[in-house]
Amino acid sequence: xxxxxxxxxxxxxxxxxxxxxxxxxxxxxxxxxxxxxxxxxxxxxxxxxxxxxxxxxxxxxxxxxxxxxxxxxxxxxxxxxxxxxxxxxxxxxxxxxxxxxxxxxxxxxxxxxxxxxxx
Amino acid sequence: xxxxxxxxxxxxxxxxxxxxxxxxxxxxxxxxxxxxxxxxxxxxxxxxxxxxxxxxxxxxxxxxxxxxxxxxxxxxxxxxxxxxxxxxxxxxxxxxxxxxxxxxxxxxxx
Numbered sequence: 001x002x003x004x005x006x007x008x009x010x011x012x013x014x015x016x017x018x019x020x021x022x023x024x025x026x027x028x029x030x031x032x033x034x035x036x037x038x039x040x041x042x043x044x045x046x047x048x049x050x051x052x053x054x055x056x057x058x059x060x061x062x063x064x065x066x067x068x069x070x071x072x073x074x075x076x077x078x079x080x081x082x083x084x085x086x087x088x089x090x091x092x093x094x095x096x097x098x099x100x101x102x103x104x105x106x107x108x109x110x111x112x113x114x115x116x117x118x119x
Numbered sequence: 120x121x122x123x124x125x126x127x128x129x130x131x132x133x134x135x136x137x138x139x140x141x142x143x144x145x146x147x148x149x150x151x152x153x154x155x156x157x158x159x160x161x162x163x164x165x166x167x168x169x170x171x172x173x174x175x176x177x178x179x180x181x182x183x184x185x186x187x188x189x190x191x192x193x194x195x196x197x198x199x200x201x202x203x204x205x206x207x208x209x210x211x212x213x214x215x216x217x218x219x220x221x222x223x224x225x226x227x228x229x
Contacts, residue, residue, distance in 0.1 A: 037218075039165075039220075046122065046208060046220060046221070046222050046223040047157075047165065047208050047210075047220040047223070048122075048220060049210075049218040049219065049220060052216070052218070060216035060217065060218075062120070062217075062218075063120060063217070064120070096164055096165075102153065102212045102216055102218060103153050103170075103171065103212065104155075104170045104171065105155030105157075105167045105169075105170040105171075105210065106155070106157070106165070106167060106210075107167045107170075107176060109164035109165060109166075110164065111163075111164055112164055
């Protein structure tokens, strides 16, 4: 069955770049049926869609994060990645990756990885 | 884009029903029949419970149902069970491949 696993540093310094990777196993990321997205959840708060990518490379970003955000895909490694620049404490959150369509919702999620922004 | 508005909390006794609202605008909930609902237990990843307003993925009990009227979507959990105690989030397509979540509702089974 399809599984997603987030990986990356758990601690990032303010003003630096947060980098995470989501590895897809049990299936191919190169499917025309789905998008691959990032969602975050600050401590004690709700979910926020960060952005998504299609296997061909088309990207879709939350307008509030667009200026700091890059999402990319590497089909040879069956993974996609997130880079968020110039982070502040407000970017501290659990970061999830998920498979989705914009119509049918997010049906497969990674377990999430905690990222803390602190000096 | 603004988060969709949900009540912070809802509760019910075992066997009862609870309904959670999710209010947006004509740019999201009101403009598309692409509302989804997610259940999240503490420390766990969200789980898709409803998509396209009222459809249930395979394996989701029929105690969970969804509906929409205008710019407000609703999730009803009937026959409440202890394991239904969780946070629930709505989400909606918001046009041009944009996506927005609700503020979240904590459901307590009394």
